[in-house]
Amino acid sequence: MMMKKLGKLVFLSVTVAFVAGAGLADSTLEQFDKIKGRSYHASFYDGESCDVCHETNRATSLPADDACQSCHDLDSLVEATARPAGEEGQNPHDNLHYGRDVPCMECHGEHQARQHMCADCHSFEYPNFKE
Amino acid sequence: MKDKDLNQKDRRAFLLGMGAAGVSAAFAGPVLAASGSEPESKWDREHEIVIIGSGFAGLAAAIQAKKLGAKDVVIYEKMPVLGGNSAINGGLFAAPGTPLQKKEGVTDSADIMAGDQMKAGRGVADEALLKHIASRANEALQLTIDAGAEYFPYLQQLGGHSVPRTYQTTVTSGGGITQPLIKECRRLGVKIVNRAKFEKFVVDEKGAVVGAVINEGYYFGRGRKGKPVRVRSQRGVLIAAGGFASNVGLRSAQDPTLTAEVPSTNIPGATGEALLEMFRVGAVPVHMAFIQTGPWASPDEGGFGYVSNYSIFNFPHSISVDVKTGRRFMDEIADRKTRADAQLARRDDEGNPMPPVTITSYEHAKAHPSVKKVLKYGVGWKFDTLEELAEHHGIPFAELKKQVDQYNTYVKNGVDEQFGKSMEKAKGKFIEAPFVTVRNWPKVHYCHGGAQIDVQARVLDSSTWKPIPGLFAAGEVSGGTHGQSRLGSCSIPDCMVMGMTAAETMMSA
Numbered sequence: 001m002m003m004k005k006l007g008k009l010v011f012l013s014v015t016v017a018f019v020a021g022a023g024l025a026d027s028t029l030e031q032f033d034k035i036k037g038r039s040y041h042a043s044f045y046d047g048e049s050c051d052v053c054h055e056t057n058r059a060t061s062l063p064a065d066d067a068c069q070s071c072h073d074l075d076s077l078v079e080a081t082a083r084p085a086g087e088e089g090q091n092p093h094d095n096l097h098y099g100r101d102v103p104c105m106e107c108h109g110e111h112q113a114r115q116h117m118c119a120d121c122h123s124f125e126y127p128n129f130k131e
Numbered sequence: 132m133k134d135k136d137l138n139q140k141d142r143r144a145f146l147l148g149m150g151a152a153g154v155s156a157a158f159a160g161p162v163l164a165a166s167g168s169e170p171e172s173k174w175d176r177e178h179e180i181v182i183i184g185s186g187f188a189g190l191a192a193a194i195q196a197k198k199l200g201a202k203d204v205v206i207y208e209k210m211p212v213l214g215g216n217s218a219i220n221g222g223l224f225a226a227p228g229t230p231l232q233k234k235e236g237v238t239d240s241a242d243i244m245a246g247d248q249m250k251a252g253r254g255v256a257d258e259a260l261l262k263h264i265a266s267r268a269n270e271a272l273q274l275t276i277d278a279g280a281e282y283f284p285y286l287q288q289l290g291g292h293s294v295p296r297t298y299q300t301t302v303t304s305g306g307g308i309t310q311p312l313i314k315e316c317r318r319l320g321v322k323i324v325n326r327a328k329f330e331k332f333v334v335d336e337k338g339a340v341v342g343a344v345i346n347e348g349y350y351f352g353r354g355r356k357g358k359p360v361r362v363r364s365q366r367g368v369l370i371a372a373g374g375f376a377s378n379v380g381l382r383s384a385q386d387p388t389l390t391a392e393v394p395s396t397n398i399p400g401a402t403g404e405a406l407l408e409m410f411r412v413g414a415v416p417v418h419m420a421f422i423q424t425g426p427w428a429s430p431d432e433g434g435f436g437y438v439s440n441y442s443i444f445n446f447p448h449s450i451s452v453d454v455k456t457g458r459r460f461m462d463e464i465a466d467r468k469t470r471a472d473a474q475l476a477r478r479d480d481e482g483n484p485m486p487p488v489t490i491t492s493y494e495h496a497k498a499h500p501s502v503k504k505v506l507k508y509g510v511g512w513k514f515d516t517l518e519e520l521a522e523h524h525g526i527p528f529a530e531l532k533k534q535v536d537q538y539n540t541y542v543k544n545g546v547d548e549q550f551g552k553s554m555e556k557a558k559g560k561f562i563e564a565p566f567v568t569v570r571n572w573p574k575v576h577y578c579h580g581g582a583q584i585d586v587q588a589r590v591l592d593s594s595t596w597k598p599i600p601g602l603f604a605a606g607e608v609s610g611g612t613h614g615q616s617r618l619g620s621c622s623i624p625d626c627m628v629m630g631m632t633a634a635e636t637m638m639s640a
């Protein structure tokens with residue numbers, strides 16, 4: 001299983017650069033057969049690649065909290081979402097309340113849109129935020 | 132153990148607990164059905180000390196236990212993120228006899244601090260606990276500094292405190308304490324497991340708490356209950372699970388005025404089920420109906436937001452006025468209950484809430500970094516003239532002008548003739564243009580009620596009035612300490628000191 005995952009990393013490194021760098025403000029969720037997913041994860045929706053995120057291809061369990069990080073590099077994400085001086089603590093990927101410990105799926109959803117956690121108390125704008 | 136050998140949540144648990152010695156024991160053993168009636172010998176895991184909740188109380192206890200030589204400490208946290216209310220808290224920490232008080236020439240003592248708290252508690256606070264906490268607050272503060280917490284180099288005087296004694300983290304949040312404490316826990320090898328919800332105690336035939344059933348892989352709010360795991364604890368279980376301000380059913384059962392219409396500053400996970408489970412095994416409920424609302428909150432943002440800390444800092448040199456009359460209606464630094472009650476009475480002619488407006492000179496507001504955020508995020512406003520201010524908020528200008536002039540004579544003379552506010556921190560701080568305003572309205576903030584504990588953090592049994600063997604509680608989940616009204620910045624010392632105390636009691640048994 002780990003082998004299979006590794007096989008996909010080559011493709012994924014491209015995605016990482018894209019997500020971390022460019023701002024893609026429009027919706028990324030689109031329909032793949034019976035399930036919604038992110039457009040830039042399109043290659044996973046072949047019916048056999050659920051295990052990229054889920055533990056098995058039956059996708060009965062939620063992904064591990066660090067599943068996204070087998071492809072997305074946390075350091076680059078932290079860098080990409082750095083906030084200006086005086087607002088350093090608002091970096092969603094390294095913030096003053098929870099540091100770098102927020103599981104990705106608390107703010108992002110792959111199959112359904114989510115709201116970021118900060119919005120519970122703050123009206124920050126994250127223009128590049130992908131639900 | 133290799134990463135791939137772990138199942139999903141264990142892999143995460145492993146990552147969180149990295150640096151821990153001897154993790155393997157935690158993952159060994161078959162999973163058995165959970166039920167209080169099972170023989171207690173059927174365990175899935177075993178630890179020396181089991182702590183429920185990763186806020187100030189749980190983290191302080193874990194660090195203290197490690198310092199006292201504990202080899203195997205685990206913290207179970209039901210939420211995906213660590214730190215509970217402590218992580219979103221305002222970072223305000225009261226302690227007497229601190230280095231900053233010495234520097235600023237403030238005379239204070241544990242007795243004076245406990246005395247202020249007794250007064251706010253309206254005669255029903257627990258003096259022994261308050262004195263114990265105040266006498267060790269400075270030590271607790273030092274523990275956070277040793278772990279890396281950073282504080283502003285000045286003190287604040289919060290509502291109900293007779294002297295300035297409150298430190299604040301430079302990030303103006305409890306996250307500035309929980310983050311260093313979590314790091315320190317990891318460094319010391321404390322295991323921290325998120326998405327792990329405490330369900331119930333395992334009690335032996337003598338009535339001692341010997342373990343707990345934990346649902347691992349619990350996903351808060353997503354309908355995934357997780358897998359029950361029976362955890363044995365050699366030295367007992369510490370409940371550090373916080374308050375129940377987010378449990379609308381439970382809080383409005385205690386105080387019917389606190390319906391779903393009253394917002395809260397708490398994390399959604401502050402739901403109190405661990406407290407109810409303590410009652411089930413015999414703990415004494417105390418002061419459950421004393422639920423505090425924060426008079427510095429704003430109706431213009433969610434939760435604690437930015438206005439809360441802004442207001443706490445600025446109230447001493449600000450005036451709060453009724454929109455309808457343009458007049459002050461309270462001592463802006465009275466204790467919380469006094470102020471929240473006064474605010475809730477501000478209503479329009481139909482009885483709808485009419486949040487009062489707090490007015491501060493920009494000159495003095497800007498001494499605190501939160502003013503920038505308040506203005507930037509549109510939850511506060513800046514005006515060059517009093518006319519503009521009055522017009523924006525719909526306050527009768529002539530009355531407001533009269534009120535401001537009148538108040539400025541109090542600043543000059545050092546005596547508030549309207550409400551007897553302490554003008555100590557308002558010296559020379561006239562209300563002058565340009566102005567900053569925010570609107571304030573109370574939010575449910577703190578639960579004074581909980582399980583009764585003694586000064587050793589042992590939970591008392593309602594049938595024997597003796598400690599329930601193996602059961603400890605610390606922090607907001609314990610009840611009675613603060614009586615009817617907790618003073619601001621007095622929960623952090625409470626949670627920290629009682630967490631430390633619980634660890635000491637557990638380690639000395």
Ligand SMILES: Cc1cc2nc3c(=O)[nH]c(=O)nc-3n(C[C@H](O)[C@H](O)[C@H](O)COP(=O)(O)OP(=O)(O)OC[C@H]3O[C@@H](n4cnc5c(N)ncnc54)[C@H](O)[C@@H]3O)c2cc1C
Pocket residue numbers: 183184185186187188189207208209210213214215216217218219220221222223224225305327328329330371372373374396397398400401402403404405434435576577605606607608619620621622623624626
């Ligand atoms: C927004 C805000 C600002 C505040 N500001 C201040 C301030 O500046 N100064 C001050 O002194 N006080 C302040 N307070 C009060 C203070 O922060 C809290 O009283 C304190 O953080 C409580 O700490 P605790 O360790 O008892 O609980 P918490 O920090 O709430 O931690 C309890 C943890 O237990 C977890 N838990 C609950 N049930 C279970 C279960 N069944 N199984 C597993 N885990 C469970 C929770 O998810 C939570 O993470 C503030 C409170 C809030 C909400």
